[in-house]
Amino acid sequence: MNRRAWILFALVAVLWGIPYLLIKIAIEDLSPMMVVFGRVAIAALVLVPVAAVQGSLRALRRNAVPVVVLGLIHIVGPFLLITYGEVHISSSLTGLLIAIEPVLIALLMLRAEPVTPVRAGGLALGLVGVAVLVGLDVSGDRLGLLGAGMILLATLLYAVATVYVQRRAADLPPTALVAGTTTVATVVLAPFAAFSLPTGAVSGGSWVALLALGLLCTAVALLAFYGLIGEAGPNRAGLVTYANPVVAVLLGVAILDEPIGVSTLAGFALIVAGCWLSTRPAPAPAPVVECTMAAR
Incomplete structure (x- = not known):
C-alpha cells in the first residue's frame, strides 16, 4: 500500500475501534434505535454540506441505486445489528467478532481469486476462531448467543458492502458516497426513531458518546x-479489522x-x-519457457 493508504488505514483502525465503547455508554440512557438514528443523522448533517461545497453531490444522480443499496447494507443493517447485539454481549467481544470480516471478504471473492491450500486453510482457521470465541465466551447464554449472532451477521453485511463498493461505487467521490448513504439511512430510520425517543433523563456522557459516534466514528x-477501498482494494481495506479489536478490547477492559x-x-x-x-495473494504462475530446436 502507498503512504496515503497507510494513513487512511491507521485512521480507520482507531475510529472503528472506539464505537463499541461509545455504544455501550450511549445505550445506558438511549434506545438502540435512537443511538443508530442519532449517529447517522449527525453524520449526514456534517457530510451533506461538505459534499455540496465540493460539488460532488451531482455524482449521486446517476448512481442512486448503489447509494441506496449501500445505505441499507453498510449502515442501516450493520449499525442496528451491532447496537442491539451489544445489549447482550461486551464491547470487547463485539470488536473481536468483527475481526472475521477479511475471511468473509475472501469467501465472497472466491470466484475472482484462486483458492490455494494456504488460503483454504486460512478460511477454515478464521471460522474456527469464531467458534472458539462464541463457544467459550457465551456458551449456554441464549441472549449472549443472540447478541453474537447479530454481530456476525453485521460483519457479513460489512463484507458484502466492501466488495460492492469496489464493484459498483469505486468511481464515486467518497464525500458524495458517504453523504448519500448516511442520508438514506437517516430517512429510513426516522419513522422508527420517532417512537424510540427517550422518556427519562439522559446523561451528558450518553449525549457526548452519541455525538462522537456520529461525527468521528x-x-x-x-x-x-x-477512500481506503479506492486506494488499496477491498481485501486490504478489510484488513483494518486486525487493529480495530485491539483498540476495542483495551478500551473495554480499561x-x-x-x-x-x-x-x-x-x-x-x-x-x-x-x-x-x-488474504495472501496467490503465487504468480511460473513463466512458460518454450524450447525450440534450430533446423539443421
Missing part, C-alpha cells in the same frame, strides 16, 4: 474507509472493566491467523 471514519481471558485471546489469535492466510 461515522462521518470521518466512513470517508476514510471508502474503562468498562470487561473481563478477558486466555480463551478469548486464543480465539482472536486464530481469527487473525486465518485472516492473514486467507
Whole structure:
C-alpha cells in the first residue's frame, strides 16, 4: 500500500475501534434505535454540506441505486445489528467478532481469486476462531448467543458492502458516497426513531458518546474507509479489522472493566491467523519457457 493508504488505514483502525465503547455508554440512557438514528443523522448533517461545497453531490444522480443499496447494507443493517447485539454481549467481544470480516471478504471473492491450500486453510482457521470465541465466551447464554449472532451477521453485511463498493461505487467521490448513504439511512430510520425517543433523563456522557459516534466514528471514519477501498482494494481495506479489536478490547477492559481471558485471546489469535492466510495473494504462475530446436 502507498503512504496515503497507510494513513487512511491507521485512521480507520482507531475510529472503528472506539464505537463499541461509545455504544455501550450511549445505550445506558438511549434506545438502540435512537443511538443508530442519532449517529447517522449527525453524520449526514456534517457530510451533506461538505459534499455540496465540493460539488460532488451531482455524482449521486446517476448512481442512486448503489447509494441506496449501500445505505441499507453498510449502515442501516450493520449499525442496528451491532447496537442491539451489544445489549447482550461486551464491547470487547463485539470488536473481536468483527475481526472475521477479511475471511468473509475472501469467501465472497472466491470466484475472482484462486483458492490455494494456504488460503483454504486460512478460511477454515478464521471460522474456527469464531467458534472458539462464541463457544467459550457465551456458551449456554441464549441472549449472549443472540447478541453474537447479530454481530456476525453485521460483519457479513460489512463484507458484502466492501466488495460492492469496489464493484459498483469505486468511481464515486467518497464525500458524495458517504453523504448519500448516511442520508438514506437517516430517512429510513426516522419513522422508527420517532417512537424510540427517550422518556427519562439522559446523561451528558450518553449525549457526548452519541455525538462522537456520529461525527468521528461515522462521518470521518466512513470517508476514510471508502477512500481506503479506492486506494488499496477491498481485501486490504478489510484488513483494518486486525487493529480495530485491539483498540476495542483495551478500551473495554480499561474503562468498562470487561473481563478477558486466555480463551478469548486464543480465539482472536486464530481469527487473525486465518485472516492473514486467507488474504495472501496467490503465487504468480511460473513463466512458460518454450524450447525450440534450430533446423539443421
